[in-house]
Amino acid sequence: MFIDGKKIANTLLAILKKERKTIKRRVGLSVFLVGNAPEQLSFVKIKSEMAKALKIDFKLIHLAKTPNFIDFANLLKKEVFNRDVTGIIIQQPLPAQLSTDSIYDYIPLLKEIEGHKRKTEFIFPLGLAVMTIIKYIYDGKRKQDIVFVDMKKDRILFKNILKSKKIVIVGRGMTGGMPIGKTLGNLNINYISTNSTTVDPESYFKTADLIITATGKKVIEPAMLKHGVVLINTGVRKENGKLKGDYEEKEIKDIASFYTPTPGGSGPIDVVYLYKNLIDAAKMQKE
Helix, strand or coil: CECCHHHHHHHHHHHHHHHHHCCCCCCEEEEEEECCCHHHHHHHHHHHHHHHHCCCEEEEEEECCCCCHHHHHHHHHHHHCCCCCCEEEECCCCCCCCCCHHHHHHCCHHHECCCCCCCCCCCCHHHHHHHHHHHHHHCHHHCCCCCCCCCCCCHHHHHHHHCCCCEEEECCCCCCHHHHHHHHHHCCCCCEEECCCCCCCHHHHCCCCEEEECCCCCCCCHHHCCCCCEEEECCCEEECCEEECCCCHHHHCCCCCEECCCCCCHHHHHHHHHHHHHHHHHHHCCC
16 A cells, blocks of 8 residues: 555645744744755755745755855854744755765754754654654554654654564665664664665565665665565655656555655655744744
8 A cells, every 4th residue: 555645744734834823923944955956956846835835934045056165154154143044954965075964063953953963952854754654554543643743752652563563774874764763763663774785685675564765776676575564765766757766666566565655755744844843943942
């Protein structure tokens, strides 16, 4: 059965719109994009459209050419000191000369809404999106009651539904496998992480109950899977002008008990949680 991420996202968005109406102050998001990668431009467009739906100020700082580190940091500082900007994100991946964790040191905790910083107030939106899909699949009694995941309230639920599951995360990138693994790890849920250097990753896939992919490459073949496996994809690749995930849906649909499509799987839910974090950030900040 395929999981309709758009349907889940629309339900969550309706809840978020009501929450937005309770906030009287301006809520603003500044997005930094370096380069002209079509996929990144597409992701930014999706974010801008959701901002409009939520009546949130959206500002794109698009740098077609890569600036030096100091100039980039100064641009970040300018947005940080704008009181109407309640959240700042840096569209990843960055060019090599800017790609360092220290870039997030220029963004204060309450405005770094993606959860990259230590001691952050926020959970990475993609991690929350994956946990929402997991809850939807395994907590069958609540399929008609889609609500935002609360990692404190849902902690015991997740431990119970996943305690006997063998989980594999494919990929370890800072925008995919790493934050998803951190989200599971914070719940003390065990998982196996595989990447391009893993010896014989298929041996882990064949016994997995749940596989979460985050590579942007086709890494899953039907022969690697056991019948009834759950597949959640977060990676995106382009093939013949079409966006695809880390597996071919037509190849695995009769093997997997549940799977997410690409596009329309984890992506829309991820964006909703980005704005949930932004609205939570606005509540915590002084006007």
